[in-house]
Amino acid sequence: GAVVSQHPSWVICKSGTSVKIECRSLDFQATTMFWYRQFPKQSLMLMATSNEGSKATYEQGVEKDKFLINHASLTLSTLTVTSAHPEDSSFYICSARDPGTSSYEQYFGPGTRLTVT
Amino acid sequence: AQTVTQSQPEMSVQEAETVTLSCTYDTSESDYYLFWYKQPPSRQMILVIRQEAYKQQNATENRFSVNFQKAAKSFSLKISDSQLGDAAMYFCAYRSEGGKLIFGQGTELSVKP
Numbered sequence: 001g002a003v004v005s006q007h008p009s010w011v012i013c014k015s016g017t018s019v020k021i022e023c024r025s026l027d028f029q030a031t032t033m034f035w036y037r038q039f040p041k042q043s044l045m046l047m048a049t050s051n052e053g054s055k056a057t058y059e060q061g062v063e064k065d066k067f068l069i070n071h072a073s074l075t076l077s078t079l080t081v082t083s084a085h086p087e088d089s090s091f092y093i094c095s096a097r098d099p100g101t102s103s104y105e106q107y108f109g110p111g112t113r114l115t116v117t
Numbered sequence: 118a119q120t121v122t123q124s125q126p127e128m129s130v131q132e133a134e135t136v137t138l139s140c141t142y143d144t145s146e147s148d149y150y151l152f153w154y155k156q157p158p159s160r161q162m163i164l165v166i167r168q169e170a171y172k173q174q175n176a177t178e179n180r181f182s183v184n185f186q187k188a189a190k191s192f193s194l195k196i197s198d199s200q201l202g203d204a205a206m207y208f209c210a211y212r213s214e215g216g217k218l219i220f221g222q223g224t225e226l227s228v229k230p
Contacts, residue, residue: 032216038160043208043220091160097216103150103169104216108162 002028004096006109013084014117021079021112023094029074030096034106035067038091050077084116119144121211123221130199131229137184138194138224140209147171150212151185153194156223157205165207168192196226204228 003026013019023033031052036044048058048069056069066088068080077096081088091113095106120143130136142151153165168176168185175183180200184193196203209221 034216034218043222044162044218046217046219049217093160093162095162095218103167105164106212106216106218110159110161 002026002096002098002105002107004094004107004109006094006112008112009110010113010115012115012117015085016083018080018082019084019114021081021092021094021114023077023079023096023109025075025096025098025107028096028098028100030077031074031099032097033071033077034095034097035069035077035079036093036095038093038111040091044093047079081114084114086116089114089116119146119211119213119219121209121219121221123209123224125224126222127225127227129227129229130196130203132199132201134199135195135197136199136226138196138207138209138226140192140194140221142190142192142209142211142221144190144211144213146214148214151183151192152210152212152218153181153183153192154208154210154220155203155205156208162208166194199228201228201230 005024007022033050035047047062048056050056050069050071052071058064071077093111094109149170151168155163166178180197182195206223211219
């Protein structure tokens with residue numbers, strides 16, 4: 001199957017700073033990528049849908065000014081957590097949709113663990 | 118809005134036995150996809166099986182099969198000949214026409230040797 005990478009896999013930052021997480025589709029072009037957040041022992045919650053060349057669509061309750069999403073190319077989407085606080089500590093997962101498959105398959109990245117101290 | 122419900126937070130199965138994980142969903146759409154994903158301790162999401170709503174035939178992938186009951190909006194996963202490597206969190210997911218994946222709460226499966 002197709003491969004989606006995320007970088008970094010684990011990041012620790014101080015409260016008040018910003019951190020950027022990258023999501024790349026390695027062997028296909030993804031016009032649409034998705035960002036999820038997962039707390040320990042909980043399910044994945046969709047944060048936003050990222051479309052190449054346009055503004056991201058955020059789910060209800062997600063602060064768009066806090067979680068900045070950029071999808072500048074067909075293989076890269078970034079999530080920037082601005083002015084991070086300890087409550088932003090979580091596991092962030094991206095997925096990329098492959099338009100070349102008949103079922104528009106989504107492939108998941110390995111996730112990024114964010115710890116805000 | 119679509120919802121997905123997994124009513125079994127934890128399940129346990131003996132190695133080589135069969136286990137069934139339950140999932141129900143709610144939607145007003147007629148065309149959609151349903152998925153089962155596995156999330157091992159590494160937390161990498163792994164697709165186990167998919168079902169297209171317009172197909173009446175239940176999907177099968179080796180030891181994994183589903184019982185898809187569209188009218189009842191039920192989508193259970195059967196794991197046959199359970200192996201130690203099957204131990205993981207399993208998520209049922211619904212994909213709408215817009216492409217969003219909506220996940221259930223998850224079922225943690227343990228496999229006893």
